[in-house]
Amino acid sequence: MLQKPLYFATTHPRRLFAIDGAGALLSAVLLGLVLPALQHLIGMPLRALYLLAAFPVFFALYDAWCYWRLQKGYAPYLRQIGLANLLYCILSVGLLAYHLPLLQPVGIVYFTGELLIVLFLAILELRAAAILA
Secondary structure, three states: OOHHHHHHHHHOHHHHHHHHHHHHHHHHHHHHHHHHHOHHHHOOOHHHHHHHHHHHHHHHHHHHHHHHHOOOOOHHHHHHHHHHHHHHHHHHHHHHHHHHHHOOHHHHHHHHHHHHHHHHHHHHHHHHHHHHO
């Protein structure tokens, strides 16, 4: 399942930063602007949404810097963003577990989907970094 994406990631590592950055921007907008407006449908408290939104803002800035500034030596930077994405997943799972009694079905579906996507991307980044090292 990872072979085609891994081949893409190792042959086009700069594009992986662009993909991660675009996803981070989307997450930041959804978590920081859209979901707070729909908080009654999601169930996650506003404070938790804003906390979760802060991380992808920094990830998007990091990804943009890597995309525009790096010409080679991508492995350590891919490893860093991959680890950051894994830590974000751990934080998200912790907040989901803590606030589970408040979450609505739509919120559970949203956060599960986001976690699966970010986890897939983190694994891809870490594997690509190991190959490129």
